[in-house]
Amino acid sequence: MPASVNRERLLKTIDDYARIGATDSGGVTRLALSEDDGRARERFAGDVTGAGLELSADDFGNMVARREGSEVLAPIQIGSHLDTVRRGGRFDGALGVLGGLEVIRAFNDAGITTRHPVDLINWTNEEGVRFEPAMMGSGVACGVFDREWACDRTDLDGVRLGDELRRIGFQGERNNRPPTGAAYLELHIEQGPVLDDADIPVGIVEGIVGITWINVRILGQADHAGPSPMALRRDALAAAAEIILVVEHLASESGPPVVGTVGRFDLEPNIINTIPSQVEMSVDFRHRDAEGLKRLVDRLIESADEIETRRGVDIQLERFWTSPPTAFDARIVDAVALAADAVGAQSRRLWSGAGHDAKYAAEMTPTGMIFVRSRGGLSHCEQEFSESDDIVAGVATLLQTVFALDASLDSIVT
Amino acid sequence: MPASVNRERLLKTIDDYARIGATDSGGVTRLALSEDDGRARERFAGDVTGAGLELSADDFGNMVARREGSEVLAPIQIGSHLDTVRRGGRFDGALGVLGGLEVIRAFNDAGITTRHPVDLINWTNEEGVRFEPAMMGSGVACGVFDREWACDRTDLDGVRLGDELRRIGFQGERNNRPPTGAAYLELHIEQGPVLDDADIPVGIVEGIVGITWINVRILGQADHAGPSPMALRRDALAAAAEIILVVEHLASESGPPVVGTVGRFDLEPNIINTIPSQVEMSVDFRHRDAEGLKRLVDRLIESADEIETRRGVDIQLERFWTSPPTAFDARIVDAVALAADAVGAQSRRLWSGAGHDAKYAAEMTPTGMIFVRSRGGLSHCEQEFSESDDIVAGVATLLQTVFALDASLDSIVT
Numbered sequence: 001m002p003a004s005v006n007r008e009r010l011l012k013t014i015d016d017y018a019r020i021g022a023t024d025s026g027g028v029t030r031l032a033l034s035e036d037d038g039r040a041r042e043r044f045a046g047d048v049t050g051a052g053l054e055l056s057a058d059d060f061g062n063m064v065a066r067r068e069g070s071e072v073l074a075p076i077q078i079g080s081h082l083d084t085v086r087r088g089g090r091f092d093g094a095l096g097v098l099g100g101l102e103v104i105r106a107f108n109d110a111g112i113t114t115r116h117p118v119d120l121i122n123w124t125n126e127e128g129v130r131f132e133p134a135m136m137g138s139g140v141a142c143g144v145f146d147r148e149w150a151c152d153r154t155d156l157d158g159v160r161l162g163d164e165l166r167r168i169g170f171q172g173e174r175n176n177r178p179p180t181g182a183a184y185l186e187l188h189i190e191q192g193p194v195l196d197d198a199d200i201p202v203g204i205v206e207g208i209v210g211i212t213w214i215n216v217r218i219l220g221q222a223d224h225a226g227p228s229p230m231a232l233r234r235d236a237l238a239a240a241a242e243i244i245l246v247v248e249h250l251a252s253e254s255g256p257p258v259v260g261t262v263g264r265f266d267l268e269p270n271i272i273n274t275i276p277s278q279v280e281m282s283v284d285f286r287h288r289d290a291e292g293l294k295r296l297v298d299r300l301i302e303s304a305d306e307i308e309t310r311r312g313v314d315i316q317l318e319r320f321w322t323s324p325p326t327a328f329d330a331r332i333v334d335a336v337a338l339a340a341d342a343v344g345a346q347s348r349r350l351w352s353g354a355g356h357d358a359k360y361a362a363e364m365t366p367t368g369m370i371f372v373r374s375r376g377g378l379s380h381c382e383q384e385f386s387e388s389d390d391i392v393a394g395v396a397t398l399l400q401t402v403f404a405l406d407a408s409l410d411s412i413v414t
Numbered sequence: 415m416p417a418s419v420n421r422e423r424l425l426k427t428i429d430d431y432a433r434i435g436a437t438d439s440g441g442v443t444r445l446a447l448s449e450d451d452g453r454a455r456e457r458f459a460g461d462v463t464g465a466g467l468e469l470s471a472d473d474f475g476n477m478v479a480r481r482e483g484s485e486v487l488a489p490i491q492i493g494s495h496l497d498t499v500r501r502g503g504r505f506d507g508a509l510g511v512l513g514g515l516e517v518i519r520a521f522n523d524a525g526i527t528t529r530h531p532v533d534l535i536n537w538t539n540e541e542g543v544r545f546e547p548a549m550m551g552s553g554v555a556c557g558v559f560d561r562e563w564a565c566d567r568t569d570l571d572g573v574r575l576g577d578e579l580r581r582i583g584f585q586g587e588r589n590n591r592p593p594t595g596a597a598y599l600e601l602h603i604e605q606g607p608v609l610d611d612a613d614i615p616v617g618i619v620e621g622i623v624g625i626t627w628i629n630v631r632i633l634g635q636a637d638h639a640g641p642s643p644m645a646l647r648r649d650a651l652a653a654a655a656e657i658i659l660v661v662e663h664l665a666s667e668s669g670p671p672v673v674g675t676v677g678r679f680d681l682e683p684n685i686i687n688t689i690p691s692q693v694e695m696s697v698d699f700r701h702r703d704a705e706g707l708k709r710l711v712d713r714l715i716e717s718a719d720e721i722e723t724r725r726g727v728d729i730q731l732e733r734f735w736t737s738p739p740t741a742f743d744a745r746i747v748d749a750v751a752l753a754a755d756a757v758g759a760q761s762r763r764l765w766s767g768a769g770h771d772a773k774y775a776a777e778m779t780p781t782g783m784i785f786v787r788s789r790g791g792l793s794h795c796e797q798e799f800s801e802s803d804d805i806v807a808g809v810a811t812l813l814q815t816v817f818a819l820d821a822s823l824d825s826i827v828t
Contacts, residue, residue, distance in 0.1 A: 192641020209640065213686060223791060225675035225698045226623065226767030227606020230666040232791070237676055238662050244655035252644040261639035262651055263686045265679075272627060272678045272696045282686045284639045353640030377642060 001342070001403055003110035005396045010102045011388055017043065017082070017098060018090035027382030028090050032083040032125035032136075033061070033161060038168035040082045044097065044122055051104050053120065057172030060140040060147055061124040061165045064178055067104055069117040069406075076114070076402055076409075077181040077365060078103060079121030079138070079357055080188060085129045089384025091189045091391070095372065097122050099187045099395040106399055114406040116182050123357045124165070131161045138357035141177050142364050182409050183332055184361040187370045187398045189386050193377025194256070194350050201390040202347040202397055203371030204337045208359045209257050209286040209351050210293050210325030214300070216243060219314040222269060222277035234312045237267055237276040243315075246303040247283050250296050257351035259286045260296065288325050288351050326359045332368030332405070339400035340370075345393040370397050415756070415817055417524035419810045424516045425802055431457065431496070431512060432504035441796030442504050446497040446539035446550075447475070447575060452582035454496045458511065458536055465518050467534065471586030474554040474561055475538040475579045478592055481518055483531040483820075490528070490816055490823075491595040491779060492517060493535030493552070493771055494602060499543045503603075503798025505805070509786065510601040511536050513809040520813055528820040530596050537771045538579070545575045552771035555591050556778050596823050597746055598775040601784045601812045603800050607791025608670070608764050615804040616761040616811055617785030618751045622773045623671050623700040623765050624707050624739030628714070630657060633728040636683060636691035648726045651681055651690040657729075660717040661697050664710055671765035673700045674710065702739050702765050740773045746782030749822070753814035754784075759807040784811050 020043065021028045021036035030036040041063060048055050048065035055065045066075065080096020100120045107114065123141075128134030131153040139145040151162030165171045190196075195203050220236030244262045251260030264282040283300065287293040297319055308315045333349075340347035350371070358369045372394035375385040434457065435442045435450035444450045455477060462469050462479035469479045480489065494510020514534045521528065537555075542548030545567040553559040565576030579585045604610075609617050634650030658676045665674030678696040697714065701707040711733055722729045747763075754761035764785070772783045786808035789799040 190641060191638060192643070193637075193646045194641070194643060197643075197646055211640070223607075224605060224768055224793065225673060225677055226625070226700055226769075227604060227608070228673065228767070228791060229606075229608060229611075229670045230662065230673055231670075232607045232611055235662070235675075237679065238658055241655035241658035244652055245659075248644065248649070248652050256643045256645075259639060259642065259644055261649075261687070261689055263639055263688050263690060264684055265651065265681050265690070266684075267679050270678055270680075273675070273698050274677050275675055276677060276679070284687050286640055353642070354638055355640075377637060377646070379638065 001400055003106040003112055003399060003403065005102055005106055005392055005399060006109070007392050009105065010392065010395055013098050013101065014090065014094065017094050021084065023087055023382060025382045027087050028084045029086050029088065030082065030084040031086065031130040032127060033164035033168055034130070037083050041122065041170055044082060047101055048120060051101065051108060053104065056176040057170045058141065058176040059172060059174040060137055060150065061170040061172065062137045062141055062178060063122040063170065064176060065120040067107065067118040069114045071115045073116045074180060074182040075117040075119040076405055077119045077121055077178060077184040077361070078398065078402065079123055079184065079361065080186050081123045081126035081357060083125055083127050085127050085380045087382050088380050089382065091386050092191065092379050092384060093126055095189055095391065096187045099398050102395050103399045103402055116406050118402060119178065119181065121178055126357055130155045135355055135357055135360055138360035142360040144360055144363065181365040183405050184358065184365040184367040185398060185401055186356055186358040187372065187394050188356055189379060190371040190374045191354050191379035192374065195371060195373035196375060196377055198348060200346050200348050201373050201393045202340050202345040204333060204340060204347050204349045205328065205352050205369035205371055206333055206349050207288060207325060207327040207351055208355060209288050209353055210290055210323060211284065211286050212293050212297060212319055212322040214283040214297065215318045215320055216281050216283060217316045218279040220277050223275045225273040225275055228275060233275055235275050236279045236313055239307050239311050239313045239315065240279040240281060242307050243304060246300060250299055251285065257286065257288055257353055258292070259353060260284070286353055290324055323355065326362050328362060328368050329366035332366050335405050336368045336370055336397065336401050339404055340397045343396040343400050345397050370394055415814055417520040417526055417813060417817065419516055419520055419806055419813060420523070421806050423519065424806065424809055427512050427515065428504065428508065431508050435498065437501055437796060439796045441501050442498045443500050443502065444496065444498040445500065445544040446541060447578035447582055451497050455536065455582070455584055458496060461515055462534060465515065465522060467518065470590040471584050472555065472590040473586060473588040474551055474564065475584040475586065476551045476555055476592060477536040477584065478590060479534045481521070481532045483528045485529045487530045488594060488596040489531040489533040490819055491533045491535055491592060491598040492812065492816065493537055493598065493775065494600050495537045495540035495771060497539055497541050499541050499794045501796050502794055503796065505603045505800050506605065506793050506798060507540055509603055509805065513601040513812050516809050517813045517816055530820050532816060533592065533595065535592055540771055544569045549769055549771055549774055552774035556774040558774055558777065595779040597819050598772065598779040598781040599812060599815055600770055600772040601786065601808050602770055603793060604785040604788045605768055605793035606788065609785060609787035610789060610791055612762060614760050614762050615787050615807045616754050616759040618747060618754060618761050618763045619742065619766050619783035619785055620747055620763050621702060621739060621741040621765055622769060623702050623767055624704055624737060625698065625700050626707050626711060626733055626736040628697040628711065629732045629734055630695050630697060631730045632693040634691050637689045639687040639689060642689060647689055649689050650693045650727055653721050653725050653727045653729065654693040654695060656721050657718060660714060664713055665699065671700065671702055671767055672706070673767060674698070700767055704738055737769065740776050742776060742782050743780035746780050749819050750782045750784055750811065750815050753818055754811045757807070757810040757814050759811050784808055
């Protein structure tokens, strides 16, 4: 391959962006559509313009910078996000955008003109911290979210997203929305411990797991801890303990990438010498296929029924939200794997347990993702860290993937 | 036995007192040293005076009404409390005081003069709801609590107990404190489901279980619920679930009256899609002997050590409070059992899982208790209820016990 990653330039660019919204402990706070997000967007506008790209913003503030190709083809898209959580890390999101910028610069350095246009996208409000929900810009672009509804979301101070978008100057035109591409690629830190545990720098992402959220409410009987014999109790907390372990067991026996988590937990009356009368808790199940998710829920219901009968408590389960799984396009996934091999990056295939803009991009465009190892799996915190060698390996894989797909894809003429 | 319970008078007296601090749902709110406690005390003063007793108050407001005996002997004491919890029931406490009043009246009706004086005691602040801790009046009288310390306790409004005692007019003399008696008897509703479950009206209480409280803190690792494989987690909540079930198992396999309860429970960060990093929870163990309590704690520590190692979490246990068990005097317990038989009340022996003034009285005086069945085991709520037949059976047992002990006891001359 005639183009190659400029390691120093790449790392310096990441450093430069990490200063925008830097925290005193080495992290970054750059909430969507904040002043600091605006500054990062201005810097990005300057960088892509300097790299010779044509920049536009769509009606939800998604920024699209195009490097023209030699043929009239749908673009190969590279996207991620420059916003962060509060006291987040320097790589979550920025790596994908700035890795894409390095791909563009590497093509420029090598004097390569691709057949396809290459579009570099900075999606608006991926994190969903200031304005819920997450992955909003990609969701609006692919039609999952209505733009007016999304613009009406407010932060804790009651400020409208749409007003902030206009204030920081990135309200563009509807016809600038990213089109259906020939391929969509997203480079991102893993945000999990799988690669670190396996001592492998690069992950070939096969898809994004489906998520279902269940609310579990257990009604028992409050009683004095002293005079109530064990055999006559209807202890909501003891029933909840069994359900917590059932959730763990169902997920464990299914094997990766299936996970099950009880994260939210409240009990009543929460008094040291009173048997708990009520527990309300959440269950988060993730699975690579929708049928598998349903089986997990069905088996949880079966166990809850048995516990309910045996313990004389009342258990109500409500499956209140589901995000269906997204399997990435096999041609793109294979291209990423070949690219990693071609650049000598050790890699393994895995599923993403977290959501990414690639999930919504995949609604329109054949999609794949590349993960870079996160130390200890930590993310959404200031301790988030990836080694420079791994960063370079991930960007090199991205560069090689774009190059290879550009040569091989029979894409739709725009 | 020449004396007998006047059923109508007894039930009407209980009704009369239940009107003082009556709630709109059939319960009673008569917090210690409140206006309503003051009114109930005035009514009690009138009733015991009307029954020919001599009334005094001690320096902590404990009210002692004496019916003189024919010999110079230590008194047979009957005691309980007229204060209640917020929105409590009409029997918890009042039954013991008013049942004692009925015993006095029954002796009066029958023209019986006992050998021993009979002292009827209304202890100050048994519930410990407005001013913590519980069983304060009996605790001061037997020397467990220092009077000055107890008078300095404040309620949520910062009002001092000692000031309230003076305000409602029941601050008396130190030398009026209840002396060591020949016997102390307390009639009380069970506040638990054992008698109701066994369909038996009267309980012969063998003692009050010891209680130990343990704080358990579990430190795991917070992580995103999605990208963290089950095998790499250090989930504080899943570890807590195992400990909850260990507590339940240890108590269940020990058999009654042993109980184990996790009542207080908090977790961090309590977010639906984040693996819990920290749990803090309480364990309440109760056992009839101190060695048994220690064995329960030791076995919990063993289990926690195993869970800690297997799950890679950190578990800290702190045994921060213990109330030692109190076994009642076998002669008094046997006398209560014989009395129940004599009056034809079906009874069974059991241990009290909750504390009562009898616990502190037993520090000074050979003590026994009589329980009356509580419907569904409910107490400290407006639904607390005992059948009139059971009430009468309990008071008849008390009357017969006093009568029999008066005849049989070789008590200390005062």
